Amino acid sequence: MKINNRLENISEYHFKKIDELKEKLKSNGENITDLGIGDPDLKTNSKIINALIKALEYKEFNKYPPYEGIKELKLKIINYYREVYSVYLKTDEVLILIGSKEGLSNIIPAVCDLGDYVITPNPGYPVYEKCSYLWGSKPYSVPLKDKNNYLLDISNIPDDILKSSKLMIVNxxxxxxGAIANAKFYSELIKFCGKNNIILCNDAAYSEIINGNNKPISLLQYDTKRLNVExxxxxxxxxxxxxxxxxxxxNREVLKALSKVKSNLDSSQFKPIQYAAIEALSLPRNYIKDIRKIYDERRRVAENILNQKNIKFYKGEGTFYIWCKVPKDYTTNEFCEELLLKYGIVVTPGYAFGNLGHGHFRISLTIDKEKIYSSLNNLKVYN
Ligand SMILES: Cc1ncc(COP(=O)(O)O)c(C=O)c1O
Structure with a gap:
């Protein structure tokens, strides 16, 4: 059978494989604590669920939605950017997606030609690299380093790569x-990308999941010419x-191109889900405060035990992840296997985020703090 050659560069999505392994262990009666995937355990607010149910009574709820998303949701996002970031958007500067993973893939053919480079972080969310291959572009990975607080360092990207790049993705x-960005970083990156005619794209999936007192920031606050996207x-x-x-x-031209790709691939998201999203964005800011408090507490518990067990980690200020170093004398696989087989703990090996993730593993704080404590507390003290 003839299969797309580009799939040779792509393995199956790591978390799909892990899910299969977890299910197998569970069906063998093993007690598994999942600190692997970033799928929050917290309940969806009842107002959101009620809005979803109510929307099933709306006229034409079952029909194709507008390709770009319903106007009411766009207006809500405009309102969110105004209130939280003081960024003023027009309706053609907003496009609704079927989850951000979809858009992060589809922006590649929207911006890049076959063979163009996409500048991506390493380690990074796997979709950037894998979908670059999938769409016939080439990822150029830039190392994220602890010594730079995992801020992408643009100083060593060769000129010929810059000339053949149209898109840079940061996150x-x-x-x-768990690293967060700052005003200086975004301003310099915007300047650099502008000079090199590269569209800068920030994946802000965790924009609100930051440590208690930090203020969320958006790339668009610094993008005064509105050349880039988030x-x-x-x-x-x-x-x-x-x-x-x-x-x-x-940037409305980039959104127009993305919308063109999408209109040939999908027909937007089910309208009731869009109404549920409006309700979510209408929740008071206290909701966000409460969520942050939960993750702050979990982080504190996990960091305390990791210290006790002599496992080194980066002290991140955002997301619900902790990026940890594999203890001395172990390979990444040996350590992740020990965690799973000896202690029943699933973590994500760092290489799932690119080759520079070797020697690391990621803990996700998506279970309650008691379980985080009881599972990690079983570990031995490492060298
Ligand atoms: C960095 C990052 N971006 C995007 C996504 C995708 O989120 P969704 O497609 O659910 O919007 C994830 C999910 O894990 C993520 O970690």
């Missing part, structure tokens, strides 16, 4: 490291991973 707050999602902040609803905001 702050950062998965998997992706957002309701998945993480509102515990709606299965609802599949996200958005992209920013």
């Amino acid at each position: 702050y707050p950062n998965n998997p490291t 992706f957002g999602t309701l998945s993480k902040t509102y515990n709606m991973t299965g609802f599949r609803i996200g958005y992209v905001v920013g």
Whole structure:
């Protein structure tokens, strides 16, 4: 059978394989603690669920939605950017997505020609690299380093790569490291990309999942010429991973191109989910405060035990992940296997985020703090 050659560069999505392994262990009666995937355990707010149910009574709820998403949701996102970031958007600077993963893939053919480079972080959310291959572009991965607080370092990208690049993807707050960006970083990156005629795209999936007192920031606050784009999602902040609803905001030409790709691939998200998203974005800011408090507490518990067990980690200020170093004398696989087979703990090996993730593993704080404590507390003290 003849299969697309580009699939040679792509393995199956890591978390799909892990899910299969977890199910197998569970069906053998093993007690598994899942610190692997970033799928929040918290309940979806009842107002969101009620809005979804109510929308099933709306006229034409079952019909194709507008390709770009319903106007009411776009207006809500405009309102969110105005209130939280003081960024003023027009309706053609917002596009509704079927989750941000979809948009982060589809922006590649919207911006890049076959063979163009997409500049991506390493380690990074796997979709950037894998979908670059899938769409016939080439990822050029830039190392994220602890010594730079995992902020992408643009100083060593060769000129010939810059000349053949049309898109750079960054992701702050950062998965998997938990690093957050700052005004200086965004301003310099915008300047650099502008000079090199590259569209800068920030994946802001965790924009609101930041340590208690930090103020969320958006790339668009610094993008005064509105040349670039930022992706957002309701998945993480509102515990709606299965609802599949996200958005992209920013440069209208890029959004127009993305919309063109999407209109040939999908027909937008089920209208009731869009109404549920409106309700989510209408929740008071105290909702966000409460969510942050929960993750702050979990982080504190996990960091305390990791210290006791002599496992080194980066002290991130965003996301619900902790980026940890594999203890001395272990390979990444040996250590992750020991965690699973000896202690029943699933974590994500760092290499799932790119080759520079070797020697690391990621803990996801998506179970309650008591379980985090009891599972990690069983570990021995490492060298
Ligand atoms: C960095 C990052 N971006 C995007 C996504 C995708 O989110 P969704 O497609 O649910 O909006 C995820 C999910 O894990 C993520 O970690």
